[in-house]
Amino acid sequence: MTHSKSPKWLRPLLFVTGGAILGFAYYYFIGCQSGACPITSNPWISTAYGAFIGVLLSWNQKTPSKENVSEKSN
Numbered sequence: 001m002t003h004s005k006s007p008k009w010l011r012p013l014l015f016v017t018g019g020a021i022l023g024f025a026y027y028y029f030i031g032c033q034s035g036a037c038p039i040t041s042n043p044w045i046s047t048a049y050g051a052f053i054g055v056l057l058s059w060n061q062k063t064p065s066k067e068n069v070s071e072k073s074n
Contacts, residue, residue: 015058016051023050 027046035041039049 011060012055012058015054017054019054019057020047020051023047023053026050 024043024047027040027043031037031040031043031046033041038045040046
């Protein structure tokens, strides 16, 4: 069975897109109509904020290298 590795940019792209969609959905369904809420009163700001949260969530944590994993199993 062959396992193809996805490109490095695919995960961040999916997270940013998903975050932007969720940010806009938050504005649309829950947003502030009075304009007093700085993030949710503007669709552009809430979408950008959601995309930024997607960027933060897409960053990989440091994963152990194969050498470190084999040393721990011995």
